[in-house]
Amino acid sequence: xxxxxxxxxxxxxxxxxxxxxxxxxxxxxxxxxxxxxxxxxxxxxxxxxxxxxxxxxxxxxxxxxxxxxxxxxxxxxxxxxxxxxxxxxxxxxxxxxxxxxxxxxxxxxxxxxxxxxxxxxxxxxxxxxxxxxxxxxxxxxxxxxxxxxxxxxxxxxxxxxxxxxxxxxxxxxxxxxxxxxxxxxxxxxxxxxxxxxxxxxxxxxxxxxxxxxxxxxxxxxxxxxxxxxxxxxxxxxxxxxxxxxxxxxxxxxxxxxxxxxxxxxxxxxxxxxxxxxxxxxxxxxxxxxxxxxxxxxxxxxxxxxxxxxxxxxxxxxxxxxxxxxxxxxxxxxxxxxxxxxxxxxxxxxxxxxxxxxxxxxxxxxxxxxxxxxxxxxxxxxxxxxxxxxxxxxxxxxxxxxxxxxxxxxxxxxxxxxxxxxxxxxxxxxxxxxxxxxxxxxxxxxxxxxxxxx
Numbered sequence: 193x194x195x196x197x198x199x200x201x202x203x204x205x206x207x208x209x210x211x212x213x214x215x216x217x218x219x220x221x222x223x224x225x226x227x228x229x230x231x232x233x234x235x236x237x238x239x240x241x242x243x244x245x246x247x248x249x250x251x252x253x254x255x256x257x258x259x260x261x262x263x264x265x266x267x268x269x270x271x272x273x274x275x276x277x278x279x280x281x282x283x284x285x286x287x288x289x290x291x292x293x294x295x296x297x298x299x300x301x302x303x304x305x306x307x308x309x310x311x312x313x314x315x316x317x318x319x320x321x322x323x324x325x326x327x328x329x330x331x332x333x334x335x336x337x338x339x340x341x342x343x344x345x346x347x348x349x350x351x352x353x354x355x356x357x358x359x360x361x362x363x364x365x366x367x368x369x370x371x372x373x374x375x376x377x378x379x380x381x382x383x384x385x386x387x388x389x390x391x392x393x394x395x396x397x398x399x400x401x402x403x404x405x406x407x408x409x410x411x412x413x414x415x416x417x418x419x420x421x422x423x424x425x426x427x428x429x430x431x432x433x434x435x436x437x438x439x440x441x442x443x444x445x446x447x448x449x450x451x452x453x454x455x456x457x458x459x460x461x462x463x464x465x466x467x468x469x470x471x472x473x474x475x476x477x478x479x480x481x482x483x484x485x486x487x488x489x490x491x492x493x494x495x496x497x498x499x500x501x502x503x504x505x506x507x508x509x510x511x512x513x514x515x516x517x518x519x520x521x522x523x524x525x526x527x528x529x530x531x532x533x534x535x536x537x538x539x540x541x542x543x544x545x546x547x548x549x550x551x552x553x554x555x556x557x558x559x560x561x562x563x564x565x566x567x568x569x570x571x572x573x574x575x576x577x578x579x580x581x582x583x584x585x586x587x588x589x590x591x592x593x594x595x596x597x598x599x600x601x602x603x604x605x606x607x608x609x610x611x612x613x614x615x616x617x618x619x620x621x622x623x624x625x626x627x628x629x630x631x632x633x634x635x636x637x638x639x640x641x642x643x644x645x
Contacts, residue, residue: 195261197250198589201328202258205250207596211298212433212618213562215327215501217593218295219335220287226319227582228471236273236308239341245329249304262305274309284313284441287322292439294324294590296420296617305329319584327594335591336574340631343579343586407639408631409513425564426486426512427472429479430599433563434620440591440629442613444636449611451643456524460573463639464604464611465490468526468569470635475628476515479596485512486566489598509534510565520639570603578608590614602632 197205207213238247244440248261254277278286290311299305305326312319425431444467445645446460453463465488476483489510511534517523572592579586592614603614615632622628 195244195256196253197260197328199258203469205259207545207562207639210563213596214298215594215596216295216297216299216599217325217327217335217594218291218439219323219625220291220324220592221317221581222284222287222587222589223321223584224587225317225319225584227310227312232310232321232582233269233273235342235344237269239338240269241329242341243338245304246306247304249302250328250604264302267304272304272307275579276311277313278311278320283314284314287311287314287320287408288405288439288441291301291322291592292437294322295437295594296435299326300516318587333556336572339579342582343575348580353554355561356634374569396573400518404491409638423564425599426566427476427481428474429481429483429600430566432620433550433597433599433618434443436619437595438619438622438625439592440615440617440625442615442629442633442636444613444640446606446609446611448640448643451642452520453524455642456521456522456528456639458528460611461604462524462528463526464512464571465531465569467522467636467639468565468567468602468632469517469523469527470627470638471632472635473518473568475622476633478627478631484514484516485585486515487506487511487564488513489565489568490531490534491570491593496530521642523543524639536581555619565598568593568595568598570601572603572605574606575589576606576608588612600628 193428196202204215208215236246242265245261247264247266250259252261253260280286294309296306306329307324308634309322309324311322312317314320325335326363357510423544444589447468449463450460453460456466458466469486472486473483487510492509511530513530514523516528517526572589572591574589577597586607588610589605589607590612591603593601593603593616595601595616601616603616605612605614613632614632615629617628619625
């Protein structure tokens with residue numbers, strides 16, 4: 193049976209009717225030298241057979257079914273893999289400019305949703321790989337799992353078992369056939385779920401009526417917090433949105449950031465968010481603008497060991513962060529408490545149901561949920577050991593997540609003992625990128641200073 197997009201992926205796909213909400217992800221991999229192109233191509237060929245979505249495109253389904261993955265009839269690996277020489281001056285900034293342009297370009301939706309561009313001839317003798325893919329293809333953790341195949345770290349999978357299956361019926365006929373199966377599956381799942389769920393609710397209501405009513409009210413409140421519209425940005429300074437992006441990078445030591453987190457009574461992610469919040473506070477102070485709590489979107493991974501490669505297993509949670517707190521230790525502690533509360537939301541098990549309901553809402557409502565978020569932070573645990581690509585050593589990696597309506601997305605990606613920060617700025621909201629970058633670095637410096645106390 194054809195694989196349909198999950199409700200959350202369909203939500204990501206459909207909200208792109210507003211181009212400011214595109215879900216394009218870009219990863220920059222810096223190499224110590226130019227890799228063997230034939231080996232790199234072979235790795236991607238193996239990857240495309242291990243993860244079917246690499247050779248598939250997204251097509252519409254007859255309503256009410258969501259879009260579905262379908263084998264691209266004219267898949268050409270060499271279309272998706274490009275090889276160029278870096279223009280002068282051939283620095284990291286040159287690579288970031290090429291990545292910036294890639295991040296702003298939409299995909300050819302008649303083809304699979306990814307490209308890989310090797311950039312050779314950098315001024316230090318090195319090279320870079322710019323990977324671009326749609327978020328529906330995979331999430332951050334899933335991308336790291338895919339990297340285990342791409343990089344020279346483990347044996348390639350059995351190609352016979354990973355072979356791409358053909359389509360047995362004409363496309364128009366299979367679409368209606370699979371839609372019927374999808375609708376029947378939804379109805380069947382609802383009926384079986386009701387058979388299992390309703391008796392339990394009834395028995396609990398009889399035996400513990402007060403607890404049952406209270407639990408239902410708490411779940412309803414949690415769902416509302418997940419989908420409630422945000423009518424305006426928390427920041428009056430970063431309220432405008434545009435289609436122009438600016439990318440930047442920064443690095444902080446993993447051990448120092450973790451030590452700072454412990455000093456503040458939080459985890460690594462709490463110190464990371466506190467560093468971004470510190471930068472935002474300093475940026476507002478630079479412009480003489482008052483700042484208190486700002487709206488944050490944070491992806492929370494729901495991926496388990498049993499989930500297949502590809503696709504998204506995340507949910508986007510929105511909540512307020514105390515950006516105005518100057519003391520970094522206090523800020524970490526407060527962020528830890530708020531994040532812990534969000535991770536315990538009762539709505540999390542119903543993520544796909546909520547996304548399915550949102551898919552039936554008007555597009556303007558979806559935009560109202562996302563466009564007034566102030567910033568987005570994503571923490572992706574990367575590879576803990578050095579890896580190679582085509583015989584070239586991977587020096588570092590940067591991930592740039594989409595802003596999806598926020599003024600800025602800062603993505604933390606760990607590689608060996610370093611936390612790299614990929615900074616994706618909407619220049620409509622933050623026109624003076626250099627000022628913001630300096631403020632962000634200072635925000636992390638004040639957090640890292642906790643580690644030496």
